[in-house]
Amino acid sequence: MESSSSSKTYIVEHLDPELGPWSTLEYAAIAHESAAAGSKFILSSVPESLKLPSTLQSLPSLHLDHRGVEEIYSNxxxxxxxxxxxxxxxxxxxxxxxxxxxxxxxxxGDDPPRDRTSELRKKGFTGRRLGPVQMTTDTAVRVTRCVIHEQIPLDKIPYIDHPELVINKHESTQMPFRYIRDEKGKPVMPRGMMELIKKDSEKGFQDLL
Ligand SMILES: C[S@@+](CC[C@H](N)C(=O)[O-])C[C@H]1O[C@@H](n2cnc3c(N)ncnc32)[C@H](O)[C@@H]1O
Incomplete structure (x- = not known):
C-alpha cells in the first residue's frame, strides 16, 4: 500500500441513532475538505433505513457505506x-x-464525554490520541489531516479551547470542545454551524419563557 499523504482515507463510523443537522454540517465539511486535499471520505455504518439528508445525498465526495468499518477493512x-x-x-x-x-x-460531542469511542476501540484497531481535549468529529478529522497531510506536529497546530460564542447581545454559550483557531482567532467550524448554534440556543431560550 502507498504511504503518501494524498492517498489516505478518512472514515467516520456513524454511531448515533439519528443523523441530525449538526452531524449533517460536520459530515458535509469533512466531505468538502477531504476532496480538496485529495483524500477519500467514507461515511460508514449508516443504517439502510436512515434517510440521508439531501445536503449529504448530493455530495459526490461522500462515499456512503452501509457496512461497518470492520467488514470494509476485514482483510x-x-x-x-x-x-x-x-x-x-x-x-x-x-x-x-x-x-x-x-x-x-x-x-x-458530549459533556462530560461518555467514551462512546470505546465501541470502535473494542474492534481492536490501533489507537492514536489527538491531545487531551475532546474535539468535534470534523475538528478531529481536520487536525489529523494537518498532522498526516501537512506533516505538522500536534503541538504546533493553533487551537482554541472551549470558545465562548456570542448568540445575541444578552447571551453567549460556551462550547465544551477544542477547535483549530483561524487567523482571526476564531474557532474553525463547518459552514452554517454558527447559525445553527444560534438557532438552537435561541430555541432553548424561548422554551424557558
Ligand atoms: C465528538 S468526539 C466523541 C468523543 C466522545 N465524547 C466519546 O464519547 O468518545 C467524536 C470523535 O472524534 C475523535 N476525537 C475527538 N477528540 C479526540 C481526541 N482528543 N483524540 C483522539 N480522537 C478524538 C474520536 O474519533 C471520536 O470518536
Missing amino acids: DKSRVCLLDPAAGEELSPHDVETFDVFLFGGIL
Missing part, C-alpha cells in the same frame, strides 16, 4: 488507525508511514 485492519481520546500514544507525522486509513467515531 487489513493493521493499516487502520482509530483516533481515540483514550489512546496511549499521540498521532505523529511519522504515522503517515504506518496507516492508510483514519477512523473516527461519528458521535456528537
Whole structure:
C-alpha cells in the first residue's frame, strides 16, 4: 500500500441513532475538505433505513457505506488507525508511514464525554490520541489531516479551547470542545454551524419563557 499523504482515507463510523443537522454540517465539511486535499471520505455504518439528508445525498465526495468499518477493512485492519481520546500514544507525522486509513467515531460531542469511542476501540484497531481535549468529529478529522497531510506536529497546530460564542447581545454559550483557531482567532467550524448554534440556543431560550 502507498504511504503518501494524498492517498489516505478518512472514515467516520456513524454511531448515533439519528443523523441530525449538526452531524449533517460536520459530515458535509469533512466531505468538502477531504476532496480538496485529495483524500477519500467514507461515511460508514449508516443504517439502510436512515434517510440521508439531501445536503449529504448530493455530495459526490461522500462515499456512503452501509457496512461497518470492520467488514470494509476485514482483510487489513493493521493499516487502520482509530483516533481515540483514550489512546496511549499521540498521532505523529511519522504515522503517515504506518496507516492508510483514519477512523473516527461519528458521535456528537458530549459533556462530560461518555467514551462512546470505546465501541470502535473494542474492534481492536490501533489507537492514536489527538491531545487531551475532546474535539468535534470534523475538528478531529481536520487536525489529523494537518498532522498526516501537512506533516505538522500536534503541538504546533493553533487551537482554541472551549470558545465562548456570542448568540445575541444578552447571551453567549460556551462550547465544551477544542477547535483549530483561524487567523482571526476564531474557532474553525463547518459552514452554517454558527447559525445553527444560534438557532438552537435561541430555541432553548424561548422554551424557558
Ligand atoms: C465528538 S468526539 C466523541 C468523543 C466522545 N465524547 C466519546 O464519547 O468518545 C467524536 C470523535 O472524534 C475523535 N476525537 C475527538 N477528540 C479526540 C481526541 N482528543 N483524540 C483522539 N480522537 C478524538 C474520536 O474519533 C471520536 O470518536
